[in-house]
Amino acid sequence: MIEEEKKSEDPVDLAPTRAPPKRTLPVEIRNLTFSYDGEKKNIVDLNCVVEPNSKVILVGANGAGKSTLLRILTGQIFMGMTSETFLVNGKKQVNDQFNGVAYLGGTWKRRRTGFEGMCPYTMDVPAHEMMAKWQQDFKERRDELVRVLGINLNWRMHECSDGQRKKVRLMIKLLRPFQLCVIDEFAADLDIFSRKRFFDWLSKECGERGASVVYCTHIFDQADEWATHVAFMQLNKTLSPVHRLATYEPYQNILKRSGKDRAYCPMYTLVLEELERQYKEQTDLFAEDNRCLADVIMEQQGQELGGDRHEQEAEGDQTGWVSGRLTRQLNAADNEEKRQERKDRRLSSQSNTE
Ligand SMILES: Nc1ncnc2c1ncn2[C@@H]1O[C@H](COP(=O)(O)OP(=O)(O)OP(=O)(O)O)[C@@H](O)[C@H]1O
Numbered sequence: 001m002i003e004e005e006k007k008s009e010d011p012v013d014l015a016p017t018r019a020p021p022k023r024t025l026p027v028e029i030r031n032l033t034f035s036y037d038g039e040k041k042n043i044v045d046l047n048c049v050v051e052p053n054s055k056v057i058l059v060g061a062n063g064a065g066k067s068t069l070l071r072i073l074t075g076q077i078f079m080g081m082t083s084e085t086f087l088v089n090g091k092k093q094v095n096d097q098f099n100g101v102a103y104l105g106g107t108w109k110r111r112r113t114g115f116e117g118m119c120p121y122t123m124d125v126p127a128h129e130m131m132a133k134w135q136q137d138f139k140e141r142r143d144e145l146v147r148v149l150g151i152n153l154n155w156r157m158h159e160c161s162d163g164q165r166k167k168v169r170l171m172i173k174l175l176r177p178f179q180l181c182v183i184d185e186f187a188a189d190l191d192i193f194s195r196k197r198f199f200d201w202l203s204k205e206c207g208e209r210g211a212s213v214v215y216c217t218h219i220f221d222q223a224d225e226w227a228t229h230v231a232f233m234q235l236n237k238t239l240s241p242v243h244r245l246a247t248y249e250p251y252q253n254i255l256k257r258s259g260k261d262r263a264y265c266p267m268y269t270l271v272l273e274e275l276e277r278q279y280k281e282q283t284d285l286f287a288e289d290n291r292c293l294a295d296v297i298m299e300q301q302g303q304e305l306g307g308d309r310h311e312q313e314a315e316g317d318q319t320g321w322v323s324g325r326l327t328r329q330l331n332a333a334d335n336e337e338k339r340q341e342r343k344d345r346r347l348s349s350q351s352n353t354e
Pocket residue numbers: 036037042060061062063064065066067068069233304305306307310311
């Protein structure tokens with residue numbers, strides 16, 4: 001602190017010719033394209049710049065590619081991509097808990113059978129023994145997180161509720177001060193009181209240290225008061241610009257609505273209207289009169305096969321058996337057939353009326 005005050009009195013610091021210090025952007029990506037299988041593109045020509053002290057909500061339809069992007073941002077995915085620029089906190093190499101990156105995502109999820117190893121967060125140990133060395137190294141921050149999240153360090157992990165276990169995970173993942181925190185639907189288990197305290201704490205971290213958060217969610221209960229930016233991962237696999245909410249016209253227009261049109265949760269309204277727009281503009285699923293909006297969208301989503309099937313298949317086993325795969329594939333094939341029939345009917349009725 002004293003060091004800083006001394007510095008500001010230094011006349012050289014006040015010299016007008018000195019260039020301002022270059023700020024390291026938390027995220028700077030240009031023209032990123034990514035494919036899981038080398039054929040179908042999962043992300044196309046993505047540009048993404050996140051400024052310091054930004055709280056970005058990342059939204060998009062199921063299967064659009066949000067988690068994929070977040071896994072790229074945190075180094076979980078590092079193959080199969082090309083880009084012109086790829087910098088996270090100024091570095092090309094990224095990883096969770098490295099170079100100021102914290103990833104609150106689902107990679108440590110609970111396993112489904114006893115043959116697949118154990119989950120560290122369900123072991124019979126008290127919370128204070130989880131990553132005990134780290135907890136000592138960052139004791140002050142640990143105690144702050146304990147207060148904010150309402151954690152009892154004597155909770156035994158195998159007896160915790162889902163929300164309690166999630167709180168311990170949050171505490172451990174956030175022990176190290178971050179510059180970029182990437183959250184993939186991680187706060188959904190927290191009750192609304194805990195969630196509010198947690199997001200207020202994130203705001204404080206961003207304000208005090210110029211850190212940033214990219215938060216992917218489908219739940220918008222706090223988004224309007226918390227977020228500074230929004231970005232849409234679109235159906236055509238491209239990312240929209242990272243819009244500043246204070247100057248983003250569609251959002252500001254929603255805020256102005258009153259009377260019966262008033263939006264009680266403006267972010268929810270924004271996302272709903274944006275998704276409708278994308279389904280109209282970027283797919284051939286819409287009849288002019290918006291017929292069967294929900295049916296058509298849900299059916300289209302049903303054609304996506306389950307996300308974690310890929311991990312299962314990659315792990316593989318001797319038989320190649322994957323739970324539920326056949327049903328899902330038959331279902332998807334069935335849906336595709338029905339979709340084609342409906343499309344044919346629509347086209348033929350259009351050509352009859354012309
Ligand atoms: N490991 C993988 N291998 C191959 N394809 C994958 C893999 N993981 C995801 N995908 C596919 O990539 C696409 C994007 O998936 P992703 O999980 O990024 O979507 P999302 O926007 O996060 O969706 P949601 O809102 O449902 O979480 C989907 O079509 C999915 O099936």
